[in-house]
Amino acid sequence: MSSVSARQILRSSAIQWRVIHALLLREILTRFGRHNIGFLWLFVEPMLFTLGVTALWTLSKSLHGSNLPIAAFALTGYSTVLLWRNMPARCIGAIEPNLSLMYHRNVKVIDIFAARLLLEVGGATISFAVLSIVFIATGLIEPPEDVLQVIGGWLMIAWFGVSLAMFLGALAQESELVDKLWHPAAYLLFPLSGAAFLVDALPTDAQHYLLYLPMVHGTEYIREGYFGSRIHAHYDLVYMAAFNTLLLLLALAKIRKVGREVIPE
Amino acid sequence: MIRLLDVSKYYSTRFGSTKVFDHVNLRVEPGERVGILGRNGAGKSTMIRLISGAERPTSGRVERNMTVSWPLAFGGAFQGTLTGIDNLRFICRIYGIDPEDKIPFVEDFSELGLYLREPVRSYSSGMRARLAFAISMVIEFDCFLIDEIIAVGDARFHAKCNYELFEKRGDRAMIIVSHDAAYIRDHCSRAAVLVAGSLYEKGSLDESFDFYTQETARAA
Numbered sequence: 001m002s003s004v005s006a007r008q009i010l011r012s013s014a015i016q017w018r019v020i021h022a023l024l025l026r027e028i029l030t031r032f033g034r035h036n037i038g039f040l041w042l043f044v045e046p047m048l049f050t051l052g053v054t055a056l057w058t059l060s061k062s063l064h065g066s067n068l069p070i071a072a073f074a075l076t077g078y079s080t081v082l083l084w085r086n087m088p089a090r091c092i093g094a095i096e097p098n099l100s101l102m103y104h105r106n107v108k109v110i111d112i113f114a115a116r117l118l119l120e121v122g123g124a125t126i127s128f129a130v131l132s133i134v135f136i137a138t139g140l141i142e143p144p145e146d147v148l149q150v151i152g153g154w155l156m157i158a159w160f161g162v163s164l165a166m167f168l169g170a171l172a173q174e175s176e177l178v179d180k181l182w183h184p185a186a187y188l189l190f191p192l193s194g195a196a197f198l199v200d201a202l203p204t205d206a207q208h209y210l211l212y213l214p215m216v217h218g219t220e221y222i223r224e225g226y227f228g229s230r231i232h233a234h235y236d237l238v239y240m241a242a243f244n245t246l247l248l249l250l251a252l253a254k255i256r257k258v259g260r261e262v263i264p265e
Numbered sequence: 266m267i268r269l270l271d272v273s274k275y276y277s278t279r280f281g282s283t284k285v286f287d288h289v290n291l292r293v294e295p296g297e298r299v300g301i302l303g304r305n306g307a308g309k310s311t312m313i314r315l316i317s318g319a320e321r322p323t324s325g326r327v328e329r330n331m332t333v334s335w336p337l338a339f340g341g342a343f344q345g346t347l348t349g350i351d352n353l354r355f356i357c358r359i360y361g362i363d364p365e366d367k368i369p370f371v372e373d374f375s376e377l378g379l380y381l382r383e384p385v386r387s388y389s390s391g392m393r394a395r396l397a398f399a400i401s402m403v404i405e406f407d408c409f410l411i412d413e414i415i416a417v418g419d420a421r422f423h424a425k426c427n428y429e430l431f432e433k434r435g436d437r438a439m440i441i442v443s444h445d446a447a448y449i450r451d452h453c454s455r456a457a458v459l460v461a462g463s464l465y466e467k468g469s470l471d472e473s474f475d476f477y478t479q480e481t482a483r484a485a
Contacts, residue, residue, distance in 0.1 A: 015361075022358035030346050100342035103335045104359050105318035263276075264319045264342075 019106050023115035031119075042119065046082045046127035053078045068227060072141040076226050077195035079128040080219050083154070084161035084193075085186050086124065090116045091169025092179050095262065102264035109173075109259045110252075113166050120165075121158050128154070149225030156237065157218035159244045167251035170258045194219035199234040207234060214243040267293040267316065267333065267408060267438070272325035274311055285311050286462040288325075293438055295331055295407060300449030301442045302477045303459035304484065309442035310336070312459060313410050316440060331407035331438065338397070338412040345386035349377060349396050352385060353403065360404045367403045374425070375399040395422065402429050408438035446474050 032038045054074035061070070091113050101107045135141045144150045172178035190196075194216035199207050210216050217235040224233035273287035285308040293299050303309045313336045314320040315327060335342075343352050353371055357364035372381055375395040380388065388396065409430070431452055442459075443449055449456050456473040457466040460480045467473040 018361050019359055022355055025358070026344065026347070026351070026355050029351055030344060033346075100344075103314075103317070103319050103342045104356070105335070106359060260321050261277075262320075264314060 015106050016111065019108075019111045020114050020118070023101075023107070023111055024118060027115050027119055042123040043126035043130065046079075046086075046124050047131055049082060050075060050078045050127060050131055068230065069141055071135060072226065075128075075131055075135060075141065076223055077219065079124065079131070080154075080157050080215065080222060081190055081193055081195045082127070083121070083124040083157050084164065084215050085190065087117055087120050087161040087165035088168045088182055088186070090120050091165040092172040092182055094169055095173050095258070099262070099265045102262060109170070109262060110166075110255050113169055113255070117162050117165060121162070125154070125158075144226040145228030146225045150222050151225075153218050153222035153225055156221065156240055156244070157215055160214050160218065160240070160247070163244050163247035163251050167247055167254060170251060170254035173258045173262070189213070189215075192216075198223065198231055200232045211236070211239075214240045266295065266328070266330045267291075267440075268326075268328040269316070270326040270328065272315060272322045272327060274308070274315060274320075275323045284462050286459065286464065289464045291457065291464060291466075293408065293440060295438050296436055297455065298439045298441070298453045300453035300456040301440065301459055301464070302444065302446060302449055302456060302473070303442065304444055304481060307459045308462070309444075309459060310412055312464075313412050313440065313442050317410050332405075334401070334404070334406040334409045336410045336412045337401045343385045343393065343396070346384055348384055349375070349381040349388075352396070353400050356400055357403065362404060371396075371399040371403065374402065374429070391419075391422075398426050398429075406437065408440065409434065411439060411441040413443050446477055450474065 028039055028042070032041050037044065054071050057074045058070045094112055094116055095109055098107075098112045101112070102109075132141075132144075136143050168178055168182060172182075192210060192213060194210070194213070199210060199216060199220055202210065211234060217237060217240040220233040220235040221237065223231060224235070269289055269291040272289045274285040275282045275287075276285060277283075289312070291299075301309060301312060311320065315322050317333060317336050318327065318329065319335065344355075347355070349371075350368065353367065354364040357367060372378075375381065375392075375398075377388075377392060377396060380392060381396075385393065385396070411430075439452070441449060441452060450470065453470070455466070456470050456477075457464050458473055458477045458480065460477075465473075465476060467476050
């Protein structure tokens with residue numbers, strides 16, 4: 001092994017940031033173009049989703065097992081779903097259309113994923129923040145009791161989403177099955193993800209099984225940050241962090257393998 | 266200097282692992298112009314991608330102690346939905362160069378006029394070639410890698426390209442892969458022949474060309 005100096009690392013990270021920045025701008029242009037509201041779609045689209053679901057749940061007086069306002073429930077729940085669920089969809093099949101860019105030796109698979117994920121996390125976060133502010137300003141919901149806890153939970157879910165997305169994105173390069181199976185999986189995971197219920201409202205048996213899903217912990221943690229003493233949240237952040245770490249390591253290993261085999265065209 | 270040390274490349278196919286070439290050694294000094302001759306499918310493009318670092322060897326090592334371009338080709342690696350200018354900006358950003366200074370050169374050299382601000386998918390192949398070449402000349406390297414310059418565009422444009430690449434950048438190293446011995450003869454001081462997964466370099470240019478002619482004749 002050759003030794004790597006701090007200066008080399010600094011230089012490499014400068015190049016990496018340059019590449020991700022270039023890919024990010026390019027991604028914004030190819031995805032949103034310069035027509036109508038362009039770049040704003042990045043967060044207007046998730047906002048429309050969340051608003052629609054909030055409206056539907058309010059009208060149908062959806063059962064969610066608590067006496068919390070439905071608007072607050074939908075906002076905290078559906079926003080987190082958008083955060084972790086959209087990221088894998090952006091990474092699966094991301095390599096193929098970008099193969100021509102890999103003629104440039106500094107453009108690697110991980111940079112392409114990173115650019116897309118930064119955009120996705122950014123869009124979901126802006127959407128969540130803007131809607132929170134609007135809902136609070138109009139008196140629809142109360143301000144969160146612990147903003148830092150909400151941010152912490154949001155970051156945990158983002159970490160989960162990023163790891164899952166990179167893992168599936170790399171895996172999809174080897175098997176088309178990933179693309180086929182992810183859509184039903186994502187659809188089925190939504191009702192189980194803790195977005196549409198509070199864990200406390202479920203039977204103990206069900207709680208036990210559901211808490212194997214990492215995003216349930218993050219969602220519960222965010223809800224506690226929002227509603228504090230008004231709910232009894234169930235979460236284990238150590239379990240979630242361990243799950244995320246393992247998934248992230250698997251993802252990085254897979255990306256390294258795929259990156260060695262990719263053929264620019 | 267660029268060095269290929271015992272470089273092998275295999276691709277996995279449905280029929281198992283297939284050899285492209287193995288145990289290839291090559292050394293290119295600053296300012297040298299090296300041609301690599303090979304017939305279609307000999308592995309020339311793979312070789313040049315390995316030298317550029319866009320692709321990794323299965324085994325062996327590629328050392329680059331000077332700045333090396335991406336494999337320049339007239340096809341160009343473009344995002345069709347983006348305009349010519351946006352593609353220029355992207356490549357400049359990747360290499361850490363301010364694109365705004367380079368727009369006049371690309372406008373002038375590519376002669377695309379208003380089309381430079383239209384999506385690349387609306388270009389003809391000749392227009393793409395002009396854009397590709399203009400963008401390739403925006404970023405300076407110690408060594409240029411040139412992949413099979415196919416005759417696109419008219420004679421005047423060819424002359425312009427030759428001047429820009431071989432005269433203005435005459436002091437740079439170049440590695441050119443082609444199936445065309447005459448092209449290599451015009452532009453290179455050394456030549457190697459890629460045949461049946463091995464790279465051969467004979468004592469002189471002429472010996473390498475003779476060897477290539479024999480090998481091509483034998484295969485035919």
